[in-house]
Amino acid sequence: MTGSRNFAAALARLKSAGLRPTKQRLALSKLLFEGGNRHITAEQLHVEARHQGVGVSLATVYNALHQFTETGMLREVVVDAGRSYFDTNVDEHHHLFYVDEGRLEDLPRDSVGLSDIPAAPIGCRVERVELIIRVRRAAG
Template identity: 45%
Template sequence: MATGSQMGRTAIERGTEWLSRGGLRPTRQRVALAALLVGDGEHRHVTAESLFALSVRGSEKVSLATVYNTLRAFCEAGLIQEVVVDGARSYFDTRMDDHPHFFWEDTAELFDAPKDQLEISRIPELPAGSELSRVDVVIRLKRG
């Protein structure tokens, strides 16, 4: 992931355009975090803590609380999606289409799984008065 002076103008421009697509005001801190998330054009999965660690190396200093709040704002704007792997750990994914994930339990790493290899033939009947929002599939892995 690009950091500091490696981000250059292109990463900042990509981050700013990305924020604009979500209708978010491009504050310095949002632009810096957006550049870390999407500045190289690659999709990634981050935790608030891992994004904070990356931001520490950059020129724009942000607090961990700001990272949490900014990630929530990015989710609400439809720019990223939250992937909850257990009650205590959330990842934020810049890839917005529906797709499954592999989660390595020993290293706590989250990766995209091949979407075309997953088949869900049926889901349980939904409770009255509800509608399906989305289905999250996290396939937990351990070394064998």
Template identity: 60%
Template sequence: MLRGAGLRPTRQRVALAELLYSKGNRHISAEILHEEAVRARVPVSLATVYNTLHQFTEAGLLREVAIDGTKTYFDTNVHDHHHFFIEGENRVVDIPHDGVGIGRIPQAPEGMEIVRIDVVVRVRPKR
């Protein structure tokens, strides 16, 4: 998988990829992946985890899901879809691509093209 994406399969990348993809599609933060790596005795720093997640994203192996500009999750499902963010649980859940309709899309600024549209719907338990 790593070679196919143009990445050299170092020990750390392979170990982090196994942690990321062995549990099916998921949304994970760098901090949680780092905790999983520590528990699995993978010798890796938090900075290396961040760098690896960004490299995987650039290579098309992950999607970055930004919440409020302060929380970032990485999604192993790279196909078109949207997300619910469950407040209070800090959890991200997939919405099928056809579960959201976009009525009007603005034209991109001159010289730019729209790459994709990400919708994050924030939810919480009813009070």
């Protein structure tokens, strides 16, 4: 188990990102990065933190998510109008989106055959190439 006292890894993560290790950031970092890949919204993370008795405001959750994203610890994924998901997997990969449930799942990069991607227009650079497969519960 990842005990609530084991802050060594979270501390190291924040340190190497150049972020001051505050109580809130340590707690959020542990929630996000300890226990496999996650796709989570700010609101969801806020609820989770509070359930664990971590005193953290929604504004701070937003701040932390953006800082983690800027420092490359997270990736923002947009699949749903009016809701941002944050993905703890920052490697190149794709997504399966369960429309009905609002749930995201990773698709490893090589689970899809992708070739002949158009070049970036002149004066532009490609920031990301992302495949999204939207699925819905089958009727019946």
